[in-house]
Amino acid sequence: MMKEIFLYYSMLVPVDGQAEKIDFFKMSKSKKPFWERKTLEQMTTEEWEKLCDGCGRCCLEKLEDENSGKVFYTSVACRYLDTWTCRCLEYQDRIHNVPDCLVINPKVIREISWLPKTCAYRRVFEGKSLEDWHPMVSGDVNSVHKAGVSVRDKVISATYVPEDDLDAYIINTEI
Numbered sequence: 661m662m663k664e665i666f667l668y669y670s671m672l673v674p675v676d677g678q679a680e681k682i683d684f685f686k687m688s689k690s691k692k693p694f695w696e697r698k699t700l701e702q703m704t705t706e707e708w709e710k711l712c713d714g715c716g717r718c719c720l721e722k723l724e725d726e727n728s729g730k731v732f733y734t735s736v737a738c739r740y741l742d743t744w745t746c747r748c749l750e751y752q753d754r755i756h757n758v759p760d761c762l763v764i765n766p767k768v769i770r771e772i773s774w775l776p777k778t779c780a781y782r783r784v785f786e787g788k789s790l791e792d793w794h795p796m797v798s799g800d801v802n803s804v805h806k807a808g809v810s811v812r813d814k815v816i817s818a819t820y821v822p823e824d825d826l827d828a829y830i831i832n833t834e835i
């Protein structure tokens with residue numbers, strides 16, 4: 661039997677020390693970008709927010725098999741996700757307005773197993789570099805869409821899908 665599980669999105673983290681002023685696209689060649697020289701815990705709030713590639717994948721409704729614990733993504737997006745920009749329409753108030761939106765921090769990233777493999781937070785946590793299509797690498801905020809990684813044009817809003825019908829939207833490919 662399937663049960664609906666929480667949604668997830670990036671969340672501000674406590675800042676450790678002074679925030680760095682970084683111009684990502686004019687960075688000195690000799691200085692590694694922050695995501696290569698800092699752990700998730702060491703990132704400032706500004707850096708943490710910029711790390712999100714804006715794919716929107718984590719805002720898809722998910723179902724968990726109650727027996728095996730396996731998590732399945734669906735092609736149904738949270739009703740607060742703009743399915744074109746792939747950004748949250750309630751980002752500032754989501755914690756109050758959307759109880760299912762899981763507030764995460766570096767500790768939570770360690771504990772959950774279902775973040776998309778492409779997720780920049782997961783990649784940094786796993787010691788991997790960011791993909792070429794990440795906006796901070798490409799310098800183009802639309803590169804995540806052009807690369808076909810975002811959920812743009814691939815999902816339907818939960819506004820139009822009854823909760824009981826979610827099973828029918830399970831995505832069988834790994835995300």
Ligand code: SF4
Binds near residue numbers: 715776
């Ligand atoms: S990079 Fe994508 S999957 Fe990761 S938090 Fe941002 S929108 Fe979600």
Ligand code: SF4
Binds near residue numbers: 754761
């Ligand atoms: S409330 Fe916003 S951040 Fe949370 S799952 Fe929905 S669209 Fe994503």
